[in-house]
Amino acid sequence: MGFLDISHVSKAYGSVQVLHEVDISVEEGEFIVLVGPSGCGKSTLMNMIAGLEPITSGDISIRGQVMNGVHPSKRNIAMVFQSYALYPNMTVAQNMTFGLEMHGVPKAERDKLLADVAKLLQIDHLLARKPGHLSGGQRQRVAMGRALVRKPDVFLFDEPLSNLDAKLRVDMRTEIKKLHQKLGTTIVYVTHDQIEALTLSTRIAVMNKGYIQQLGTPKEIYDTPANLFVATFMGSPAMNILPATVKLRDGLAYAEISDVEGKPQLLQFSQANLASWDGKNVMLGIRPEAITDIDGADRKSKNIQRFSNLVTVTEPAGSDTFVTMTASGRDVVARMRADASVAARDRFEFAINMDKAVVFDPATEARIP
Amino acid sequence: MSVASQDTAVKTGGIAKVFIYLILILFALFYLLPLYVMLTNSLKPLSEITGGNMMSLPRDWTIEAWLSAWSTAQVGVSPTGLQPYFVNSILMVVPAVAISTVLGALNGYILTKWRFRGDTLLFGLMLFACFIPFQIVLIPMARILGLLGIAGTTQGLVLVHVVYGIGFSTLYFRNYYASFPTELVRAAMIDGAGFFRIFWRIMLPVSGPIAVVTIIWQFTNIWNDFLFGASFAGLSAMPMTVALNNLVNSSTGVREYNVHFAGAIMAALPTLLVYIVAGRFFVRGLMAGSVKG
Numbered sequence: 001m002g003f004l005d006i007s008h009v010s011k012a013y014g015s016v017q018v019l020h021e022v023d024i025s026v027e028e029g030e031f032i033v034l035v036g037p038s039g040c041g042k043s044t045l046m047n048m049i050a051g052l053e054p055i056t057s058g059d060i061s062i063r064g065q066v067m068n069g070v071h072p073s074k075r076n077i078a079m080v081f082q083s084y085a086l087y088p089n090m091t092v093a094q095n096m097t098f099g100l101e102m103h104g105v106p107k108a109e110r111d112k113l114l115a116d117v118a119k120l121l122q123i124d125h126l127l128a129r130k131p132g133h134l135s136g137g138q139r140q141r142v143a144m145g146r147a148l149v150r151k152p153d154v155f156l157f158d159e160p161l162s163n164l165d166a167k168l169r170v171d172m173r174t175e176i177k178k179l180h181q182k183l184g185t186t187i188v189y190v191t192h193d194q195i196e197a198l199t200l201s202t203r204i205a206v207m208n209k210g211y212i213q214q215l216g217t218p219k220e221i222y223d224t225p226a227n228l229f230v231a232t233f234m235g236s237p238a239m240n241i242l243p244a245t246v247k248l249r250d251g252l253a254y255a256e257i258s259d260v261e262g263k264p265q266l267l268q269f270s271q272a273n274l275a276s277w278d279g280k281n282v283m284l285g286i287r288p289e290a291i292t293d294i295d296g297a298d299r300k301s302k303n304i305q306r307f308s309n310l311v312t313v314t315e316p317a318g319s320d321t322f323v324t325m326t327a328s329g330r331d332v333v334a335r336m337r338a339d340a341s342v343a344a345r346d347r348f349e350f351a352i353n354m355d356k357a358v359v360f361d362p363a364t365e366a367r368i369p
Numbered sequence: 370m371s372v373a374s375q376d377t378a379v380k381t382g383g384i385a386k387v388f389i390y391l392i393l394i395l396f397a398l399f400y401l402l403p404l405y406v407m408l409t410n411s412l413k414p415l416s417e418i419t420g421g422n423m424m425s426l427p428r429d430w431t432i433e434a435w436l437s438a439w440s441t442a443q444v445g446v447s448p449t450g451l452q453p454y455f456v457n458s459i460l461m462v463v464p465a466v467a468i469s470t471v472l473g474a475l476n477g478y479i480l481t482k483w484r485f486r487g488d489t490l491l492f493g494l495m496l497f498a499c500f501i502p503f504q505i506v507l508i509p510m511a512r513i514l515g516l517l518g519i520a521g522t523t524q525g526l527v528l529v530h531v532v533y534g535i536g537f538s539t540l541y542f543r544n545y546y547a548s549f550p551t552e553l554v555r556a557a558m559i560d561g562a563g564f565f566r567i568f569w570r571i572m573l574p575v576s577g578p579i580a581v582v583t584i585i586w587q588f589t590n591i592w593n594d595f596l597f598g599a600s601f602a603g604l605s606a607m608p609m610t611v612a613l614n615n616l617v618n619s620s621t622g623v624r625e626y627n628v629h630f631a632g633a634i635m636a637a638l639p640t641l642l643v644y645i646v647a648g649r650f651f652v653r654g655l656m657a658g659s660v661k662g
Contacts, residue, residue, distance in 0.1 A: 052555050052558065071558075072555075072558045072559045073559060073562075077559065078559065079556065081552045082552070083552050085553045087556075087571055089571075089574035089575055099560035102560050102566070103561050146556075146560075
C-alpha cells in the first residue's frame with residue numbers, strides 16, 4: 001500500500017480506450033514522472049488523479065483513502081498547469097491565497113502561509129502585481145507558490161516548463177529539484193521531455209498508447225529499457241537499434257552485424273543467456289556514448305569490442321563529437337570525446353562497450369534479459 | 370505602434386486625399402440631414418414650420434415643443450405627454466436587459482466550461498431563437514401571457530424580451546468564454562471554488578467587454594421594439610415607441626410637427642446615450658471575441 005495508489009485504472013471515451021489497466025504505487029516523498037509522446041494518456045492519468053476526469057474503472061487512492069468520485073478540492077492535492085492558469089483579475093497574493101480562502105482558512109493564517117511561501121520562492125516583491133505584469137519565469141514561480149501554500153499531500157505538475165525558453169527551462173528544472181529535496185513532498189510530474197524525466201525523477205513511468213511501458217528508476221529506464229519503445233524514446237540522441245544475428249562460437253554468443261560495405265563482423269555479447277538464440281535475428285541496442293574511439297573507451301568495461309567501419313559524417317558539438325556511420329543498413333550515431341581524431345570518409349576503428357548493449361526480440365520488441 | 374503602422378498604411382497623394390475627404394464629408398452631411406431637420410424643427414414654433422422652409426434654422430428659438438411633448442401633448446386619449454411612457458420603457462428595459470444578460474452569461478459559462486452530452490445541439494437550438502421572426506410567435510405568446518396572468522403588464526413585456534434576448538446574449542457570451550482558458554476553471558475547482566463562485570470570482574471579472582456589447586445590443590433592441598409593445602402592452606404598460614406613434618396619430622386639430630420631432634428625439638435619446646457612453650467598449654468587445662489576445 002503506497003502513499004498514492006493507482007490500481008487497475010482504465011479510461012475510455014465511448015469505445016475508445018485511452019488508458020489500459022494502469023498500476024502505479026507511489027511512496028511518500030517520491031518524485032514520479034509520467035513521460036511519453038503526445039496522446040499517450042499521461043495527462044489523462046494526471047487529470048484523473050486530480051479528479052478533473054472521471055475514472056472508467058479501477059481505483060485511485062491517496063493515504064489509503066479511495067478518491068474515486070471525490071471532488072478535486074477535497075483530495076488535498078495541488079496542481080501546477082502548463083499555462084500556469086493564474087487568475088488574471090487577481091494579484092499574485094490573491095492568486096496564491098484563493099484556495100486557502102475557499103477552504104475557509106482565516107485571514108491571519110493565510111497571510112502567514114503566503115509570507116512563508118513567497119520567501120521560499122523569492123517572490124515577496126511581486127505579491128501586489130497582476131499576472132499580466134510578470135515574466136514567464138515569475139509566473140511559473142507564482143503557480144508553484146499557489147500549489148505550495150496549500151500544503152497538499154500530492155503535487156501534480158502538468159508540463160510546467162514547456163512554456164519557458166530553453167535556458168529558463170533548465171534553471172527552473174534545477175529549482176524544482178531543489179524544492180523537492182528541501183520539502184520532501186510527493187510529486188507527480190507529467191512531461192514529454194525525456195531529459196526532464198531523467199533529471200528530476202526518483203522513478204519514471206514511460207507511457208505509450210495508454211499502456212505503462214516501463215516503471216523504474218532513471219538508471220533502470222536508461223540502462224535496461226523494457227522494450228524498443230522505451231529504448232528509443234529515452235535518451236538523446238536516441239539509442240542505436242541494429243538488426244543483428246546471434247552466432248554461437250565455442251559456447252560464446254556473438255552479434256553479427258555488417259559494415260557499410262556489407263562485410264559481416266562479430267561483436268561478443270556480454271549477456272550470458274543467448275545460447276537459445278543461436279542463428280536467429282535480434283535487435284541490438286547500443287547507446288551513442290557506448291560507441292567511442294579506442295582511447296576514449298570506458299576503462300571499467302570488461303567487454304570492449306572493435307568494429308571497423310567508414311565514417312559518414314562528424315558533428316563537433318563542443319563538449320562531444322557525434323560521429324555517424326552506417327552499420328547493418330542503419331545510421332548509427334557514436335558520441336565521442338571532443339578531441340577524438342576522426343574524420344569523415346575515413347575507415348575508423350570504433351570501440352563498442354558491449355556491457356552497455358541491450359538485445360531485443362524483434363517479434364515482441366521486448367528486451368531479452 | 371503608430372510609428373510602425375505609418376509604414377504599412379497605403380500611401381495616397383494630396384489630390385486623392387482631398388477627394389476622399391470631400392466624399393466622406395458629403396456622405397456624413399447626407400447622413401446627418403434627418404437629425405438636423407428633426408433638431409431644428411423641434412426648436413421652432415409650429416407657425417414657422419407650416420409657413421416656411423423646413424431646412425432653415427429657427428428664427429424664434431423655443432423649447433415649447435419639447436415641454437409639450439414631454440408633459441402635455443395628447444397621446445391617445447389623454448393629454449399626458451410622453452413622460453409616463455418614458456418611465457414605462459425604463460421599467461421594461463432595465464430588468465429585461467439585466468435578466469437576459471445575466472442568463473446569457475450563465476448559459477455561455479455552462480456551455481463552454483461545464484460541457485455535457487448534447488450541449489452543442491442545445492446551443493444550436495438557442496441560436497435558432499435569433500432567427501425566428503417576431504410575427505410568428507405573437508399569438509402563442511399572447512396566449513402564454515394570458516395563462517400566466519401578466520397580459521398587458523410591464524412584467525409581461527419583460528418576459529417576452531428576456532425570452533427573445535437569451536438567444537443573442539448566450540451567443541455572445543458563449544463565443545467569448547470559448548476562448549477563455551479552461552485550465553483556469555480547473556485550477557479554481559482544485560482550489561475549492563464551486564460553480565457560482567468560479568462564475569462570480571473568475572469569469573465575471575474578465576467579462577467586461579462582452580457584457581458591454583450584450584447590454585448595448587439588448588438595450589437598443591428592447592428600447593426600439595414596437596411590435597411587442599403594440600401587441601402586448603396595455604394602456605398602463607405602453608412603452609415609448611408605441612406612445613410616440615400614438616402621439617403622431619392623435620389629431621386634435623392641427624398636426625404639431627414640432628412636438629412630433631421633439632418626441633421622436635426623446636424616444637431616440639436613451640439608445641444614443643448608451644452608445645456614446647459605452648461605444649468605445651462596444652468595438653473592443655466585438656474584437657475581443659474574434660481576435661485571441
